[in-house]
Amino acid sequence: MILCLVFIAVAVTAVIVMWRGLSGGKCEDKNSECRYDIDALKKTDTNLLIRTGVCFIKPSISNLKALAVDCSDNIYVGGNTGIEILDSAGIRISGFAISEPVHCLSVSPYGDILAGLKDHIEVYGRDGTRKAVWKSPDFKTELTSISASSTFVFAADYVNRIVWRYSPGGELLGRVGDKDNAQRKTGFVVPSAFFDVSVANDGSLWAASPGQHRLEHFSPDGGFISYWGKAGLDAKSFCGCCNPSNFALMPDGSFVTSEKHIVRVKVYDPEGRFKGIISGQEEWSKGAVGLDLAVDSRGRILVLDPQAGTVRLYSKM
Amino acid sequence: MPGTCKGMQTELTKPQSRRDFIRGILRNVFLAVLACFGGTVILRKVCLKADGADHGKACSGCPDLVRCKSPYSWLARPVSTRRTVWQLDPAKCIQCGRCATNCVLRISAVKCVHRFEMCGYCKLCFGFFQPGADTLTSAAENQMCPTGAIRRKFIEEPYYEYTIDESLCIGCGRCVKTCGAFGNGSLILQVRHDLCVNCNECSIARNCPAGAYRRVPADEPYLFKPASQNT
Structure with missing residues (x-):
């Protein structure tokens, strides 16, 4: 009788062990979930953070897409419904409606507001009066960035992977960054809808080539000068398939860049050497993307957060 | 009362006559038609809502019929598309x-x-x-x-x-x-x-x-x- 009970107990134990083994334990599932911990790659090294103060500005218009600053440090934000003008402290001055969503925004040295709509540029005065509508350069054009100097206006077109060069009056003068197989010029590499340009103090053009993880420098007439930047997951490099998504030039010629995927805002010196991180992934929502940048004359960095509908203003401490 | 019980027992086990059998068939067909009709009416009520697929129009020809979340929308679909x-x-x-x-x-x-x-x-x-x-x-x-x-x-x-x-x-x-x-x-x-x-x-x-x-x-x-x- 006892022998029989022992035999049954052993048999039941064997069945339980086999069943747990064959069905796969929880441990195995846990390991498979943790195998590629991308979140670990997104942690910011706190030693690289630059100490800054931050304040949040909440414009009244929704679906923010574009950000610009004029020479008087007034802030311009563009969204689906129009453009809003704020003073340097973030207090609303005025605003006006536009029939189409604003994709990008710039303020010319003459004080005109250049609004990049899907495929063309419209020029507005500060009171909201439309001064001009520039003709679309190409039927496929989708503008992602505008920057203006006193002599030229540059507009980045991510579908054609080209920068259009205009006169301040709106005459199309040429293209910058054309692909040329004969001269082994690859042109801009723009895998997604993020392609930024910025004019330096000397009138030369800086343009991002996100697919090559670099910023390219051109003379005002569109001749290639140089580039800097490399791909990598470390803080000094640009991560992912296509970064920097946005950048801006500081008054001293330094660069502020923003990246997607691993969301971070970083500062590089005028030679492209890494200086530090202004803001890391931890300060942003997981899906934060399209962080447009602007820098005012005092060196304060403005970052657009389209998901939260705010503008963050970083200033040195 | 015994008569009633006897009648119920007879109905559950087998039809009393050929007439009752045909009457039962007809009753079931009628109920099925009524259910289809009711389903279609409910579907139309769903579509009359602002976020309805076709804003109250008839289901036939509705481009969103296949993706319609209404439980009755399958009634309006071709038989071949009801497989999931x-x-x-x-x-x-x-x-x-x-x-x-x-x-x-x-x-x-x-x-x-x-x-x-x-x-x-x-x-x-x-x-x-x-x-x-x-x-x-x-x-x-x-x-x-x-x-x-x-x-x-x-x-x-x-x-x-x-x-x-x-x-x-x-x-x-x-x-x-x-x-x-x-x-x-x-x-x-x-x-x-x-x-x-x-x-x-x-x-x-x-x-x-x-x-x-x-x-x-x-x-x-x-x-x-x-x-x-x-x-």
């Missing part, structure tokens, strides 16, 4: 790796699918290369895919085309995870219906931690993220 199959919603998928191990088939019916219209044809593709790969070559140690199912083909400098060899793909979703985390998210997992045996209770769906599996109409068996979600 299992599919994985890429918007909910968290690439946990269970699709590779929980399918009843020896090699999972879930495969990586590449949406070329979303792809950037990047030289540095995070679906193909391990994050932090030393060199951008197709050496095995640089590749993300454990079975080498992604083919990398040079197009022109600096563009490369990536294609999936489905005979090698096991549906682990590693490439999908890194493509979504660092790239445009053009790689997604999908149940391939030339392989899926369409179990009544899908073994992967039962174990999916994200609840990404659902039944979809057989004539629209794939779920894709819109190309506008390109990041």
Whole structure:
């Protein structure tokens, strides 16, 4: 009788062990979930953070897409419904409606507001009066960035992977960054809808080539000068398939860049050497993307957060 | 009262006469027609709502009929489209790796699918290369895919085309995870219906931690993220 009970107990134990083994334990599932911990790659090294103060500005218009600053440090934000003008402290001055969503925004040295709509540029005065509508350069054009100097206006077109060069009056003068197989010029590499340009103090053009993880420098007439930047997951490099998504030039010629995927805002010196991180992934929502940048004359960095509908203003401490 | 009981017993076991039998058939047909009619009326009420599929118009010819969430919409559908199959919603998928191990088939019916219209044809593709790969070559140690199912083909400098060899793909979703985390998210997992045996209770769906599996109409068996979600 006892022998029989022992035999049954052993048999039941064997069945339980086999069943747990064959069905796969929880441990195995846990390991498979943790195998590629991308979140670990997104942690910011706190030693690289630059100490800054931050304040949040909440414009009244929704679906923010574009950000610009004029020479008087007034802030311009563009969204689906129009453009809003704020003073340097973030207090609303005025605003006006536009029939189409604003994709990008710039303020010319003459004080005109250049609004990049899907495929063309419209020029507005500060009171909201439309001064001009520039003709679309190409039927496929989708503008992602505008920057203006006193002599030229540059507009980045991510579908054609080209920068259009205009006169301040709106005459199309040429293209910058054309692909040329004969001269082994690859042109801009723009895998997604993020392609930024910025004019330096000397009138030369800086343009991002996100697919090559670099910023390219051109003379005002569109001749290639140089580039800097490399791909990598470390803080000094640009991560992912296509970064920097946005950048801006500081008054001293330094660069502020923003990246997607691993969301971070970083500062590089005028030679492209890494200086530090202004803001890391931890300060942003997981899906934060399209962080447009602007820098005012005092060196304060403005970052657009389209998901939260705010503008963050970083200033040195 | 005994008579009533006797009558009920007779009705439950067999019809009293041929007339009662025909009457019963007619009654059931009438109830079925009434149910169909009621279902259609309810469907029309749903569509009359502001977010209704066709804003109160008749169901026939409605372009959203196949995707209509109303439980009665199947009444208006052609018989051939009422069949449903299992599919994985890429918007909910968290690439946990269970699709590779929980399918009843020896090699999972879930495969990586590449949406070329979303792809950037990047030289540095995070679906193909391990994050932090030393060199951008197709050496095995640089590749993300454990079975080498992604083919990398040079197009022109600096563009490369990536294609999936489905005979090698096991549906682990590693490439999908890194493509979504660092790239445009053009790689997604999908149940391939030339392989899926369409179990009544899908073994992967039962174990999916994200609840990404659902039944979809057989004539629209794939779920894709819109190309506008390109990041």
